[in-house]
Amino acid sequence: MPRVVRFHELGGPEVLRIEDIDIPGPGWGEIQMRVKALGLNRAEALLRSGTYIQTPPLPSGLGLEAAGIIETIGEGVDGFAPGEAVSVVPPLSMARWPAYGEIATYPAALVVKHPPSLSWAEAAAVWMQYLTAYGALIDIARLRRQDFVVITAASSSVGLAAIQIANMVGATPIAVTRTSAKKQALQEIGAAHVIASAEEDLEARLKEIAGPEDIRVVFDAVGGPIFEPLTAAMARGGILIEYGGLSPEPTPFPLYAVLAKTLTLRGYLVHEITGDPAKLEAAKAFILDGLMSGSLKPVIARAFTFDQIVDAHRFLESNEQFGKIVVTV
Missing domain, CATH: 3.90.180.10 (Medium-chain alcohol dehydrogenases, catalytic domain)
Incomplete structure (x- = not known):
């Protein structure tokens, strides 16, 4: 047996x-x-x-x-x-x-x-990592060339998939990780910028890298206190897609940033893609193309x-x- x-x-x-x-x-x-x-x-x-x-x-x-x-x-x-x-x-x-x-x-x-x-x-x-990243960045956020996208928990498999997908469409991935221990590895995999959130001022670094109004997309798996510096650095009309809750701390609702910048904060599950036959076929075609070209590995x-x-x-x-x-x- x-x-x-x-x-x-x-x-x-x-x-x-x-x-x-x-x-x-x-x-x-x-x-x-x-x-x-x-x-x-x-x-x-x-x-x-x-x-x-x-x-x-x-x-x-x-x-x-x-x-x-x-x-x-x-x-x-x-x-x-x-x-x-x-x-x-x-x-x-x-x-x-x-x-x-x-x-x-x-x-x-x-x-x-x-x-x-x-x-x-x-x-x-x-499939789990690329479908998760695809659904958030391509299907929902419509990530495009020259967009800045912030990716937290960047050294996870989904984080690495998001970095590769961002590069595949010509966007600029900003990787956020807790310490600088994985900085070089993230750069080698394709992160244009790496921020160690436990060692640096996250909001200040994001604004330094992308300017005060240029971060349209945030892909977050952490939640918790990181919401406030993330939203403070986002562009007007930007979207923060939340797909996890790694932080054990409460997640504040950044009311004034959301109101002032008309931000969208959206929860997301990969089942939105895998449960929709048309979306799943589009996702598979995108991912298989990336795998065959070597853009995704x-x-x-x-x-x-x-x-x-x-x-x-x-x-x-x-x-x-x-x-x-x-x-x-």
Whole structure:
């Protein structure tokens, strides 16, 4: 029987277990794949610990991203064949369609034939980060050439994807990270400017780099007190897109900046893209074009083996990574 990762109780990485499970074949419209690599996401740690937007039935599987080889095709599926290399768009529910296993099953609509130039690790690291960044920057903000875009949590996989997408469309990415330890690496990946928020005056540095009225787009995963200097440096009519809440501190509402500059503060989930077939097709075309041209290239922080899944989750929660954590199966 194939091995899968499940948890029978909520808690830390130590609750994850590798178990032998009998997995049924694919249903109507589904594809079953033999997994070669997994991409890890913070959402999986949140699900495991009981703090995610979804409460899983126990025992539960988990995982949002995988790449592998098609093994079996369900009825009603066209355009795919056993033996093809594919990767998967994150499903709405990882408890319903978990990735962590030697065998995984997905709706065919979420299965993508990725460029053959990608390694298994790179293919497993594509869709969550690039779809998240694409949805915010391209679909919502309509990021354009010569825009300044501020990207917080810049060394995360989504932050790095946002830097690459900004460069792909000719915008100027300003990376915000906590300390200067990752400054050089961010510059090498394509950040035009890097600000260490714990070491520098964020508002002053933003205005120095872009001027007092030139930052139209902010892509933020942090929240908390950073809202005030971010909005203070934004242009009139600018948009701040919030997709996370990493700060443990309260997030103030910057009333006067919002009123004076007619700012838009918008919450965002990647499900806005993955749940809309037309938007998902546009996003996939954009991302595949970037992957094939080399403008987009996943950054792998570290690779673990399947048997090291607990260690991989511990590293995921350390916040030490630069890019994506992957697990080879």
